[in-house]
Amino acid sequence: MSNEKIPSRSENYSEWYNQVIQRAEMADYSPVRGCMVVRPYGWSLWENIQDNLNRKFKATGHVNAAFPLFIPMSFLEKEKEHVEGFSPELAVVTIGGGEKLEEPLVVRPTSETIIGYMYSKWVKSYRDLPILINQWANVVRWEMRTRMFLRTLEFYWQEGHTAHATQAEAEEETRRMLDIYAQFAIEEAAVPVIKGRKSASEKFAGAVNSYSIEAMMGDTKALQAGTSHFLGQNFAKAFNIQYLDVNNELQNCWTTSWGLSTRFIGAIIMTHGDDQGLIMPPRLAPIQVVIVPIFRNDEEKSKVMPVIDQLKTQLSDFRIKVDDRTELTPGFKYNDWEMRGVPLRLEVGPKDVEKGSVMAARRDIPGRDGKVILPQSEVTARVKELLAEIQANLLQKAIAFRDSHIFEPTDYEDLKRIVAEGWAFAWWCGDPACEAKVKEDTKATTRCIPFDQPDGHGKCVVCGRDATEKVYFSKAY
Amino acid sequence: MSNEKIPSRSENYSEWYNQVIQRAEMADYSPVRGCMVVRPYGWSLWENIQDNLNRKFKATGHVNAAFPLFIPMSFLEKEKEHVEGFSPELAVVTIGGGEKLEEPLVVRPTSETIIGYMYSKWVKSYRDLPILINQWANVVRWEMRTRMFLRTLEFYWQEGHTAHATQAEAEEETRRMLDIYAQFAIEEAAVPVIKGRKSASEKFAGAVNSYSIEAMMGDTKALQAGTSHFLGQNFAKAFNIQYLDVNNELQNCWTTSWGLSTRFIGAIIMTHGDDQGLIMPPRLAPIQVVIVPIFRNDEEKSKVMPVIDQLKTQLSDFRIKVDDRTELTPGFKYNDWEMRGVPLRLEVGPKDVEKGSVMAARRDIPGRDGKVILPQSEVTARVKELLAEIQANLLQKAIAFRDSHIFEPTDYEDLKRIVAEGWAFAWWCGDPACEAKVKEDTKATTRCIPFDQPDGHGKCVVCGRDATEKVYFSKAY
Secondary structure (H helix, E strand, O other), rough: OOOOOOOOOOOOHHHHHHHHHOOOOOOEOOOOOOOEEEEEHOOOHHHHHHHHHHHHHHHHHOEEEEOEEEEEEEEHHOOOHHHHHHHHHHHEEEEEEOOEEEEEEEEEEOOOHHHHHHHHHHOOEEHHEEEOOOEEHHHEOOOOEEEEOOEEOEEEEEEEEEOOOOOHHHHHHHHHHHHHHHHHHHHHHHOOOEEEEEHHHOOOOOOOEEEEEEEOOOOEEEEEEEEEEEEEHHHHHHOOOOEEEEHHHHHHHHEEEEEEEEEHHHHHHHOOOOOOOOOOOOOOOOOOEEEEEOOOHHHHHHHHHHHHHHHHHHOOOOOOEOOOOOOOOOHHHHHHHHHHOOOEEEOHHHHHHHHHHEEEEOOOOHHHHEEEEHHHHHHHHHHHHHHHHHHHHHHHHHHHHHHOOEOOOOHHHHHHHHHHEEEEEEEEEOOOOOHHHOOOOOOOOOOOOEOOOOOOEEEEOOOEEOEEEEEEEEEEE | OOOOOOOOOOOOOHHHHHHHHHHOOOEOOOOOOOEEEEHHHHHHHHHHHHHHHHHHHHOOOEEOOOOOOEEEEHHHHHOOHHHHHHHOOOEEEEEEEEEOOOOOOOOOOOOOHHHHHHHHOOOEEHHHEEEEEEEEEEOOOOOOOOEEEEOOOOOEEEEEEEEEEEHHHHHHHHHHHHHHHHHHHHHHOOOOOOEEEEEHHHOOOOOOEEEEEEEEOOOOOOEEEEEEEOOOHHHHHHHHHHHEOOOEEEEEEEEEEEEEEOOOHHHHHHHHOHHHHHOOOOOOOOOOOEEEEEOOOOOHHHHHHHHHHHHHHHOOOOEEOOOOOOOOHHHHHHHHHHHHHOEEEEEOOOHHHOOEEEEEEEEEHHHHHHHEEEEEEHHHHHHHHHHHHHHHHHHHHHHHHHOEEEEEEOOOHHHHHOOOEEEEEEEEOOOOHHHHHHHHHHHOOOOOOOOOOOOOOOOOOOOEEEEEEEEEEEEEH
């Protein structure tokens, strides 16, 4: 904890990101390359994300369970695309209890295979379907270049895995979960996202179709914030997930999987953060309101502290923190809580006590414009209103920023200029070769083919052939 | 799901345990040797345990975080006893991203070492203390003989790790957390436990003192249901967890660790279960009340279902389930929910509707004695009362069973007889040789030296020398 300046976002976005995470005590580097330690403040945000998603999952009939961390290597090999996609990034246990294992065990990079195996045991008849299970778990992918929250060897996520009797039901589930992610991102995290289909080259290894929510970060790069996959019968066939239908005939199931990870914390940081540090969306903030008592001597303290105690009672429905550290100045504390992104700060000094008021400072509006005087008697209702206003304002700001950085290229040269500083929304013929050319020339990839499409058709921005769909091209995390 | 009989506990306790877990869909065997799949019903119990403990941990100032799954092998070697204790049971990752690792990574068997390393980075001054962090995590110990929930290669637990400025504070923390475990076990799980100190040979590898809560299972074996360790300065010295005190002098911290795992689910199963299956303590039960509608035709159905809907509203504060499966008879459903141990069943048929009543069946009292007729208008209050009665009755039954299976041996031969069918509470001189002799002769181990000790002293039940403490000897899971 210190009050030194961090680099501004325009100076060095990447350094800003790393330092804000450290200084806000969200996470720390670990002694194991590429793994992170999620500190209590960061984990508390993740717990709020978990609570929120769990409620949404349960409301749509899903239940939680826990499947093993280890997967036999042979399981991954049962689905051809799957093993090709994941084998370069595996961590492999070869020794157990002092002895070399006959079959190496993979530390799960994702759990379609082992869950598929269990579903094949559990599903007998159409009456056993659908199976709608989610798990909160740690997974490991051996990444070479890591960034805290965005890409780490070990990360935390939820992975939903469902099995259905019909294709239509499985496709509906895939879209339902994508909608839940989008609703969560927009309403709870104030992260505006665009829903769409991934291109064939960007889809999940083993899926028929992958869908994602894509968000724009403060440096205009894209971040894939959640994915939902329609797996067709690929895993059902590989693992014999079969059921007897009403006519007593054996059928293959249709399966889906969908996940949202601690990466989403990176999305929150880079969507809302400013040069003073983090800005937490109130609905997910670990601390929604910080209260700072201000006094210079015991006499002032004896006036101020009873009001603080009263505020604690009045605000007990909120996630609050009273900063009563004695060795620090109020100014230091303000900077410290601004760095951590607490949405609302209440200051109470002797003059406030006399006036029966409380000074509120909004984290989303810097300086005097963000200051509001609240009558102490109305503090509960006013804090509720202010938090809702902050939540709405963060979303509006993020939408405005995003929309002012999306451009429609007139030609390929224009696309190249655009993806240097934003997203290009362009006609694409669907040919992977065109996608590959853009990536090679600009490092930008197709993010998603959004569900919202203009009418008609146009010319592919790369090759000029006829195109029926528009796609977002951009650099991405 | 089937309604076949399971073996009775007296026939084959071990088979009863395995089958009840499978049939109640608590867990299943996995394709990875020694690992289990915790199914939704079992995981829901674990989530209730988590919620409950989290509230208790937070109320005592603890916060959650997440530390890496992988630990460099060299870390474990820094604390001599620790590495000796754990090295035979390690799972080791030797390959990452297709390449052999320079330093193998251990899949954490427990996290004192990596957390100690991080604390040494975070603690600078006495102002940074205490650190009171918990994590909910999966850990791996390469066990050769495994049993679902009781001993699995991978298991789930919480591990608290705290660092303090003084020995007294760390010792107080160690005992506080043991008290929390005991309170949780007794009040929430209705599992009566005895608190005490572990003998030197039974303590945690690296601890100065280990404390445990010990419970008696239905076959009179003991189960260590939670442990709390005073680690002294062992890990602080191994990892340089040091702070500057008020006089600006460098001091070593004092640390503790404490854990409770999915083993506890085994304790719940074996404390309360009967020959019909599980009995869930109401305060933790995934489903507290199951409602079974009874009708033979559409006319009866049209009478019964509106009452069911009303009950759903009246009982919305409870964890309820309406079993409206159409293909099964009420009798089948009764057996099914008895197997799963739902504490209270409500039956509603056309006659109940006419009388304005509901038939309640208590899971803890078999047959007619457990049946109670409730006026529908009072159902909310009466269900609340009944659940509290069931909770209290389960605890009383478990205490009575335990106390009737604890005996004080008159001599060594008597001890041998006793540990064949219960616990022996006996004077012990404290010599590990006496403890080892008992183990060799009877397979019984010292469970704990309880805090509740009789006055005075006696003669060691093994060697006859003077003894100042009594200890519990028994076979254990």
